[in-house]
Amino acid sequence: MKISLARRMVAEFFGTAFLVAAVIGSGIMADRLSGANVGLALLENTIATGAALVALIVTFGPISGAHLNPVVTVMDGFERGLPWGETPFYIAGQILGGITVRLRRRVPRTSDGKQKAVLSGNCLAATFATCWCSTY
Numbered sequence: 001m002k003i004s005l006a007r008r009m010v011a012e013f014f015g016t017a018f019l020v021a022a023v024i025g026s027g028i029m030a031d032r033l034s035g036a037n038v039g040l041a042l043l044e045n046t047i048a049t050g051a052a053l054v055a056l057i058v059t060f061g062p063i064s065g066a067h068l069n070p071v072v073t074v075m076d077g078f079e080r081g082l083p084w085g086e087t088p089f090y091i092a093g094q095i096l097g098g099i100t101v102r103l104r105r106r107v108p109r110t111s112d113g114k115q116k117a118v119l120s121g122n123c124l125a126a127t128f129a130t131c132w133c134s135t136y
Contacts, residue, residue, distance in 0.1 A: 005086055008064035009093040015060040015068045016097035022052035024101070070094050 026048035034041040053068075060066040065082070067073040073090045076082040082090065 003063055005089055008086075009089045011060045011064035012067060012073075012090050012093035013097040013100075015056050015064070015066055016094040017101045019053065019056055019068050020098045020101040022056075023049055026052070064090070068094065 026045045029048065030041040030044035034044060056068060057066045060068075065076065067076060067082075067090060070091045073082065073087055073094065077084050077087045
């Protein structure tokens, strides 16, 4: 049974969102746990990100192939594993998933816990960098 394109796109959205959240979270965790030891921070970040990536591939792989990265999706299109007509939908889901997490992470809060409507100017650039480089 073939899974619908909408479900595969949603799987790519959530898979990429969870991956970006794992990359950001593991970086914060590594920075706080390692003190000033940069080598240890890189090791902690790598292990946590790798473990999250394996879990996401196992979870979303049967649904959408768990590309989680536009470059992987385009290369799968070149290799004829994914029809070119579906490639833009996968990429849209991935980019929107990454942007959603980055926007959520960058929205400051007021003292009473309400969100401010101010976003950092580098948010979109950081999102693309994180999305495109997170699986390499």
